[in-house]
Amino acid sequence: MSRRLRRIAASVAAALCAIALPAFAAPARADNPIVQTIYTADPAPLVHNGRVYLYTGHDEDNSTYFTMKEWRVYSSADMVNWTDHGSPMSLATFSWASADAWAGQVINRNGRFYWYVPVKNRATGRMAIGVGVSSSPTGPFTDAIGRPLVENGEIDPTVFIDDGGQAYLYWGNPNLWYVRLNTDMISYSGSATRIPLTTAGFGTRTGNTARPTLYEEGPWVYKRNGLYYNVFAARCCSEFIGYSTAPGPTGPWTYRGTVMPTQGSSFTNHAGIVDFNGGSYFFYHNGALPGGGGYTRSVAVEKFTYNADGTIPTMSMTTAGAPQNGTLNPYVRQEAETIAWSSGAETEPSSEGTMNVGYLENGDYVKVKGVAFGGGAGSFTARVASGANGGRIEVRTGSPSGALAGTCTVPGTGGWQAWTSVSCATTGLTGTQDLYLRFTGGAGYLFNVNWWQFTPRTTSTPTVNAHD
Structure with a gap:
C-alpha cells in the first residue's frame, strides 16, 4: 500500500x-498477514529444495475492483521470515493479455517451473489461461506458448502431477473443468471436461437455483495418502473455504465440510495447502492490513494437523500465524527484504540484484524472527544507500523499542542505489532472539538497505562505522 x-x-x-x-x-507477536509492504492475494505455495515459495497476486492501492497487474513471489525456509523476490511475471509477459492478473499456481517439472494464470484475452475480451515458464522458482517467467493454453471465459487454474506422472489442470467459475496436460506441461490431450457439480460432491447451496452447490471458484487440488482433495472457495458472498475428496483425480467427489468459515474483512478467500518439514500449512487471504478489504487483500498462513481419518480440521484466521520452523542464521548474508513483520518499509528492485528495503522514514522497522546468535555477535554490517542525508540503523531485540545492541550510522551516498557498507559493534546478542532493525534520522526518506550480516564476537571486530 x-x-x-x-x-x-x-x-x-x-x-x-x-x-x-x-x-x-x-506487532512483536503478530506475523499474519505474511506480507505488510503491499497488498497480496490468492496464495499458491510450492515446496522446492528446502524452501516454501509463495506465489501471489498483487492488489493495487485504492482498488475498488480486482485491479491486478502483476504477480509476486516470496520464499521462506522457516515459515515466518519471508524473502521478497519481487514481480517475476506481469500482464506485460503475455502480449495477448489486456488485464486481470488473477489467481494462478506454479508447479515444477523436469527442472522448469510452469505458472498457470488467468488473464483477459485482448482479442476476445474473455478470460483465458496462460502459461509462464522459468528455469528458476523466482523467475523471470516468459510466455511459454505465446497464446492461451485454454480459453472458455473461466478462471482460477490449479495444477498437480499424479503419482504416475499424469498432470491435471483444473479451473473454473461458475463451473469446474479439467484437462489432462501432456508431459511438456504446455499442451493437453483430449478436450476440456466439465466435472459435474452435484450436491453430494460439493455441498448444497440454498437460495440460488443457478448455483445449487457450494462450489464458487478457486479450486486447489492435491493428493495425500491415496486420497484426492479439492479445496475451494465456497458460496459467494462472503466466501468460506470448503473441500471435497475423491478416490481418483476426476472424482467422484464427496463434500467433506468447512476448512475456514466466513470471517475477516475480505468477501473472497482463496486457499493453498502444502506439507513442509513435517508440518501441514493452510494459506488464505483476508483484509487484515490497514486499509484492507475485499479489493485490498493480504495473504496469511496457519499450521494444522490432519485428523486421523484424513479429514481437514476447521480453522480460524489468526494474527499469530504459523510457528517458526527452524531458526535464521545471522552469520551469513541475509537479504534486508527477508521479513517476519515490518512497519513503514517498502521493497523495490536493487541495482545490485534481488530487492532492497526502501522508502524508510524515522521510526520504521523490520522484524526478523528467531535469529540464532549462539555464543554472541560482535558486529553488524549492512549494505546501504542514501540519496539524502542518511540516518541510523538501531539493532534491537524483543521489540522495536527493545534492548539496544548497537547503532550503525548511515551516510548520504549520493544516490538511492549508490551502495556502500557500514559496520558497528554489537553487544548482548546471544542465544535465539527476535531481531528488530529500527531506522531513525531526520525528516523524509532516510536510506535504503540491501542486505545485512553479523560477525561472531569470537572474530575480530571491524572499525565502528567504517565505510567502503
Whole structure:
C-alpha cells in the first residue's frame, strides 16, 4: 500500500487495536498477514529444495475492483521470515493479455517451473489461461506458448502431477473443468471436461437455483495418502473455504465440510495447502492490513494437523500465524527484504540484484524472527544507500523499542542505489532472539538497505562505522 495511506491507516488502526484487537497492538507477536509492504492475494505455495515459495497476486492501492497487474513471489525456509523476490511475471509477459492478473499456481517439472494464470484475452475480451515458464522458482517467467493454453471465459487454474506422472489442470467459475496436460506441461490431450457439480460432491447451496452447490471458484487440488482433495472457495458472498475428496483425480467427489468459515474483512478467500518439514500449512487471504478489504487483500498462513481419518480440521484466521520452523542464521548474508513483520518499509528492485528495503522514514522497522546468535555477535554490517542525508540503523531485540545492541550510522551516498557498507559493534546478542532493525534520522526518506550480516564476537571486530 502507498506510504501516505499506510500512515493514515496505521494511526487509525493503532487506536482501534488498542481497544479491540490486542494482537495487532503488539506487532512483536503478530506475523499474519505474511506480507505488510503491499497488498497480496490468492496464495499458491510450492515446496522446492528446502524452501516454501509463495506465489501471489498483487492488489493495487485504492482498488475498488480486482485491479491486478502483476504477480509476486516470496520464499521462506522457516515459515515466518519471508524473502521478497519481487514481480517475476506481469500482464506485460503475455502480449495477448489486456488485464486481470488473477489467481494462478506454479508447479515444477523436469527442472522448469510452469505458472498457470488467468488473464483477459485482448482479442476476445474473455478470460483465458496462460502459461509462464522459468528455469528458476523466482523467475523471470516468459510466455511459454505465446497464446492461451485454454480459453472458455473461466478462471482460477490449479495444477498437480499424479503419482504416475499424469498432470491435471483444473479451473473454473461458475463451473469446474479439467484437462489432462501432456508431459511438456504446455499442451493437453483430449478436450476440456466439465466435472459435474452435484450436491453430494460439493455441498448444497440454498437460495440460488443457478448455483445449487457450494462450489464458487478457486479450486486447489492435491493428493495425500491415496486420497484426492479439492479445496475451494465456497458460496459467494462472503466466501468460506470448503473441500471435497475423491478416490481418483476426476472424482467422484464427496463434500467433506468447512476448512475456514466466513470471517475477516475480505468477501473472497482463496486457499493453498502444502506439507513442509513435517508440518501441514493452510494459506488464505483476508483484509487484515490497514486499509484492507475485499479489493485490498493480504495473504496469511496457519499450521494444522490432519485428523486421523484424513479429514481437514476447521480453522480460524489468526494474527499469530504459523510457528517458526527452524531458526535464521545471522552469520551469513541475509537479504534486508527477508521479513517476519515490518512497519513503514517498502521493497523495490536493487541495482545490485534481488530487492532492497526502501522508502524508510524515522521510526520504521523490520522484524526478523528467531535469529540464532549462539555464543554472541560482535558486529553488524549492512549494505546501504542514501540519496539524502542518511540516518541510523538501531539493532534491537524483543521489540522495536527493545534492548539496544548497537547503532550503525548511515551516510548520504549520493544516490538511492549508490551502495556502500557500514559496520558497528554489537553487544548482548546471544542465544535465539527476535531481531528488530529500527531506522531513525531526520525528516523524509532516510536510506535504503540491501542486505545485512553479523560477525561472531569470537572474530575480530571491524572499525565502528567504517565505510567502503
